[in-house]
Amino acid sequence: MTQHDKRLTEHFKAGTLARILQTILDFWEWARTNRYIRRGQNNRVKMYINGCAMANKRDNATRDTDRPVEKDPALPGPEVFCQFQESEYVTTLRQSFRERPMLKLYDMCCSLLVLLSFYNGPRVSVFHNIRLKYVDRAQAEDDDELWTITVGRHKTSGHIGSKSKKAATVTVNKELYKDLLLYRKTIGTVYRLQDETASLFRTASRAACNTKAGMKAINFTTLRKLTTVTGREEDPDMAGDIANLLCHQVTTADKNYAVRLNRKQSVKTYKKLRAAFKKRRIPDTATAAAATTATFCHRLRSVWDR
Numbered sequence: 001m002t003q004h005d006k007r008l009t010e011h012f013k014a015g016t017l018a019r020i021l022q023t024i025l026d027f028w029e030w031a032r033t034n035r036y037i038r039r040g041q042n043n044r045v046k047m048y049i050n051g052c053a054m055a056n057k058r059d060n061a062t063r064d065t066d067r068p069v070e071k072d073p074a075l076p077g078p079e080v081f082c083q084f085q086e087s088e089y090v091t092t093l094r095q096s097f098r099e100r101p102m103l104k105l106y107d108m109c110c111s112l113l114v115l116l117s118f119y120n121g122p123r124v125s126v127f128h129n130i131r132l133k134y135v136d137r138a139q140a141e142d143d144d145e146l147w148t149i150t151v152g153r154h155k156t157s158g159h160i161g162s163k164s165k166k167a168a169t170v171t172v173n174k175e176l177y178k179d180l181l182l183y184r185k186t187i188g189t190v191y192r193l194q195d196e197t198a199s200l201f202r203t204a205s206r207a208a209c210n211t212k213a214g215m216k217a218i219n220f221t222t223l224r225k226l227t228t229v230t231g232r233e234e235d236p237d238m239a240g241d242i243a244n245l246l247c248h249q250v251t252t253a254d255k256n257y258a259v260r261l262n263r264k265q266s267v268k269t270y271k272k273l274r275a276a277f278k279k280r281r282i283p284d285t286a287t288a289a290a291a292t293t294a295t296f297c298h299r300l301r302s303v304w305d306r
Helices: 004-011 016-033 039-063 078-084 089-098 105-117 122-130 132-136 173-189 204-210 220-234 236-245 250-257 260-278 285-305
Strands: 140-143 147-152 170-175
Touching: 016 039, 039 170, 078 105, 089 105, 089 173, 105 173, 132 147, 132 173, 147 173, 170 173, 220 236, 220 250, 236 250
Parallel strands: none
Antiparallel strands: 140 147, 147 170
16 A cells, blocks of 8 residues: 555545545436536546446455454344343333323434344434335335335445445334334424425434443444344354345455354364364374384385395
8 A cells, every 4th residue: 555545544434435426426417417418428427437436446445455353342242132122211211202202202213223223234324314204105014013114225225336226124013113103203293394205313312322221332333243143143044135134245244244253153164174184083103103114024025035
């Protein structure tokens, strides 16, 4: 890496250039839609920007070859989900919200962020883009016991060079969906939201809810890692399905999320190899010496007979 590249990495986070190129591309698309530029001009500029984006992606892949595993924090246990859901704070909050939703609106907003994150592992951008209409149009599954909310726009849905173009989904059980509908109705009344494309979650603090529930604050990245590791430990064949749920590639999970799982797999492979090598036993010293002596005597007798 050159000195210039080192200075850039100190001042800009990873993905900054890709976001800039995406913004420029969105601007040119807007200009073409409003007929400020011709279609041919837009296609030419789009081709150049996509070329720059792909070159930047290859360059980043070349630079980012080392995984800073020393910075990987220890993951909480899977039981953290049930502990939070069954905590006295969350149970009391949900009951109070159903009785007097206006008074517990902010606290319920924070709680919903955490509860929706469980078993789904969404990015922050998914919550930013959950609209009122998405909640209204949720699809019932499994005899109305589960409800699936589809979010079309998120981090990798329209990113340049991204292979994940699918919509993100958030699945909740029937009781949580009822609380979500009540929250959607209440926030629409409080903020007088007439537009169904308005954001569902406005101001909320996930960390505040975790603290009140007696838990250490857990971010979305930690929940995504925990979802990947727990699911793949339970069934290694779920790697593709989990990556599809989290809207990324399996290779992304292998590099960034399943670091602890990779270590466990390495230990498991090591044990199997050690057992395989031990099956090929080396003869003991006495047996080896006797075999060597017999061979020497046989050769000496052959030479004497000549």
